[in-house]
Amino acid sequence: MSDPYPRAPSTHVPVLRLGDVLLVTLQGDLHDSTAEQLQQDIGEAIARSSVSGVVIDISGVEIVDSFLGRVLAEIAAKARLLAAQTVVAGMRPAVAITLVELGLTLPGMRTALDAQDALGMLTRQAASSRPAHARQESP
Amino acid sequence: MQTAGRVEASLPISSDMDLAWVRQHVRQTAAELGFGLVEQTKLVTAASELARNTLVHGGGGRLESVRLANGHVRGLRLTFADDGPGIPDVERALTDGYTSGDGLGMGLGGARRLVHEFSIDSGPDAGTRVTVISWTVRPPHPRGEV
Numbered sequence: 001m002s003d004p005y006p007r008a009p010s011t012h013v014p015v016l017r018l019g020d021v022l023l024v025t026l027q028g029d030l031h032d033s034t035a036e037q038l039q040q041d042i043g044e045a046i047a048r049s050s051v052s053g054v055v056i057d058i059s060g061v062e063i064v065d066s067f068l069g070r071v072l073a074e075i076a077a078k079a080r081l082l083a084a085q086t087v088v089a090g091m092r093p094a095v096a097i098t099l100v101e102l103g104l105t106l107p108g109m110r111t112a113l114d115a116q117d118a119l120g121m122l123t124r125q126a127a128s129s130r131p132a133h134a135r136q137e138s139p
Numbered sequence: 140m141q142t143a144g145r146v147e148a149s150l151p152i153s154s155d156m157d158l159a160w161v162r163q164h165v166r167q168t169a170a171e172l173g174f175g176l177v178e179q180t181k182l183v184t185a186a187s188e189l190a191r192n193t194l195v196h197g198g199g200g201r202l203e204s205v206r207l208a209n210g211h212v213r214g215l216r217l218t219f220a221d222d223g224p225g226i227p228d229v230e231r232a233l234t235d236g237y238t239s240g241d242g243l244g245m246g247l248g249g250a251r252r253l254v255h256e257f258s259i260d261s262g263p264d265a266g267t268r269v270t271v272i273s274w275t276v277r278p279p280h281p282r283g284e285v
Contacts (some may be wrong), residue, residue, distance in 0.1 A: 029162055032155040032191075063162065063180055065187040066246055094180035102184060102249035 013038045015045050021053040021122055022046065022084075023115065027060035035071045042075050046082045053122035054079050057115040059090030069104045076109055085125065086110065087118040143216070144206040152190050152219070153199040161190040161202050165217065168204060172213040173275050182215065182273050185253040188246040189219045189269050197221025197267055207272065214255075214274040219267075226261040233259075 013034065016023045022045055024038070042054060056072065058064070064072070076086035089112040091099075099105065112118035148164055151157055165186040169179045186202070193200040200221030207214035226232045233248045247269075251257040254271040255278060261267035 029159050031159055062166070063184045063187060065184050065191070066249060067187075067191060092180075094177045097177055098180045098184045098253065101181065101252045102188075103252070104249065 013041070015041055017045070017049055017051065018119070020051050020126060021055055021119060022049075022051050023055050023057065023119075025057040025060065025115075029062065030068060032067060035068055039071055039075050039078070043078050043082070046079055046084050050083075052084055052126055054084055054086045055089055055112075055115055055118040055122065056086065057089045057118075058095075059092065059114065061092070061095065064091075064095050064099055064104075066102065066104055069099065069106060073106060073109060085122060087112050087121055089113070089115045089118040141207060141209045144208070147204045147206050148202075150202045150204075151199075152193045152202055152221075155194070158187060158190050158194065162187050164202075164204065165215070168206070169215055169273075172206065172215055174215075174273070175275075178273060178275070181253040182217075182271075185250040185271060186217055188250040189217070189271070192246055192269070193219045193221045193223075193267070196226075197223030199223075200266075207274075209274070212274050212276045214272055216270065216272045218270045220269075222266040225263050225265045225267055226259075227263050229259055229261055 013024060013026060013030075015038075016025075022042065024042065026038075030038075045051075046054065054075070056075065058072075061068075072088060076088075079086045087110045088106075091111065110121070112121055147168060150161055150164060152161060162183050166179055166183045169182050174182065190202060193202075198221060200219065200223070203218045203220070205216045205218075207216055233251060247259075250269075250271070254273045256272040257269075258271075259267070259269045
């Protein structure tokens with residue numbers, strides 16, 4: 001199988017801010033230590049910039065094992081405690097099939113087909129939550 | 140008639156950098172043997188789980204991989220071996236949810252579901268050897284008999 005992404009394992013994952021959302025793009029093979037570093041970086045970035053959403057694009061990730069699955073679940077849990085929603089975007093079909101057989105269905109994790117859909121989900125949600133919030137405040 | 144080829148590779152498993160090499164080796168070998176994308180992904184994922192067990196629970200060890208042939212069907216046998224403390228209760232360790240570390244408890248049982256053949260040899264203070272085999276075409280017996 002040809003692979004457009006570099007095979008060298010990445011040692012740092014950039015966390016980009018797009019308005020109210022953090023965008024993280026994972027590519028290739030992630031070392032355990034890189035994944036743990038990322039978990040810490042995202043937590044700090046959410047706290048620092050008070051974003052309302054996190055999009056993790058895994059379309060460039062060839063395998064998700066139980067370790068990386070746990071890291072993704074913990075990022076989502078940490079983000080939720082900091083009032084941010086996490087959406088995992090672009091999971092490859094072969095990865096999804098493998099995760100189910102592995103027994104790792106990541107319940108509670110929101111997913112989208114690609115990063116653009118994920119950003120749309122978070123934007124729509126932000127737009128619809130404002131009037132709802134206003135209604136709750138009215139007597 | 141099943142024939143085993145030479146040992147394709149023997150890789151050390153002593154750091155998380157080595158886990159990345161194991162994944163890369165298994166993916167490349169499986170692709171060369173003609174595994175489809177889904178089967179490649181399953182085998183690499185199983186190898187990643189088992190190599191991490193070797194590293195975390197066995198204190199490090201080795202992977203040996205051997206190419207197999209059964210008629211026109213090709214296979215890959217992966218053996219993960221360590222001289223660690225061993226697994227006191229293998230049956231229990233294969234149960235989903237069992238965990239001795241900080242994982243999700245899916246490693247061993249999950250890896251077994253991702254391959255065609257799975258065997259484990261372990262005991263207290265005897266180290267652990269896990270051997271898995273997958274074929275480019277699934278053998279015609281049900282999974283329960285593997």
